[in-house]
Amino acid sequence: MTTAADLLRTSPLPALETRVLLMHVLGWRRTELITRDHESLDAKAVERFEALAQRRLNGEPIAQLTGKREFFGLEFEVSPDVLIPRPETELLVETALEAIADTPNARVLDLGTGTGAIAISIAHARPDAGVWAIDRSPAALDIARRNARNLLGAAHAVTFIESDWTAKLDPSLRFEVIVSNPPYIAKDDPHLTQGDLRFEPRGALTDDADGLSAIRIIIDTAPLLLAPGGALWIEHGYDQADAVRHLLTARGFTGVRSIRDLAGIERTSGGAFIG
Structure with a gap:
């Protein structure tokens, strides 16, 4: 079982970037990363997060990975x-x-x-x-x-x-x-x-x-x-x-x-x- 808390703890990315990618992949609000952090995540969602995290490690901008910028x-x-x-x-x-x-x-x-x-x-x-x-x-x-x-x-x-x-x-x-x-x-x-x-x-x-x-x-x-x-x-x-x-x-x-x-x-x- 993998949770949001697990990914936040083990991600090689900075904490803010990890949270942004998790919210994007899971469709969660920032508060849900706190209130739902121990829920078991779908394996495909974990795979998608890990793929995006690797692309970020390779240098791709966060905005291009999420497709949006404020x-x-x-x-x-x-x-x-x-x-x-x-x-x-x-x-x-x-x-x-x-x-x-x-x-x-x-x-x-x-x-x-x-x-x-x-x-x-x-x-x-x-x-x-x-x-x-x-x-x-x-x-x-x-x-x-x-x-x-x-x-x-x-x-x-x-x-x-x-x-x-x-x-x-x-x-x-x-x-x-x-x-x-x-x-x-x-x-x-x-x-x-x-x-x-x-x-x-x-x-x-x-x-x-x-x-x-x-x-x-x-x-x-x-x-x-x-x-x-x-x-x-x-x-x-x-x-x-x-x-x-x-x-x-x-x-x-x-x-x-x-x-x-x-x-x-x-x-x-x-x-x-x-x-």
Whole structure:
């Protein structure tokens, strides 16, 4: 007889990861791992847990093993086709919401939406806003659309567009805020071959250049799509804030600044474009 208590005691994984995988396999809530910890488990459930635990030991991200990740209080579907939403990206959502706080029916554009986490979180918090979300990956957009249906329902529409950045976006549209978490890791960064990043889509992580090429495109084209006084906010790497601020200023953005995440890292930079 194998129990949850047995697996929690003998698992080679950290305790938190063991609990997450057990809840996923058993369909239990966290409290049930305490109240039902001595129940005999089905042998197939034990086998499934052990298989997932081995995959985790081999480096696969927990989010891909469970197929979900919490972000901004919502649970998103994830897969190897999309970047796993990170807690630090919630700063980008908070900044966008602050930028449109006093604008009813604001229009928001999310470039490189992936799971749709940024766009959907904004739409969830501001159901009056019009939100557009772009990605070049059909597989990513399939997941983003499912997340929108599951988390927003019919009442909160997000317009998803398959496009290489803004190439297929209606050029007559104007947005109060544009946000993006683009690929910003340089092609030779050793982190790309370490940890969870090995299992995520390379195109969502790196521009296969200096880490700033996608950011340059976004900063160059954003003024063409911003309403007068509209804002652009971009997530970037821990050491890129100076470079991004310089690019924004050179393009004519005003009030350019960077915002630090909870770790004290300048994680998001942006400014307004008066036109």
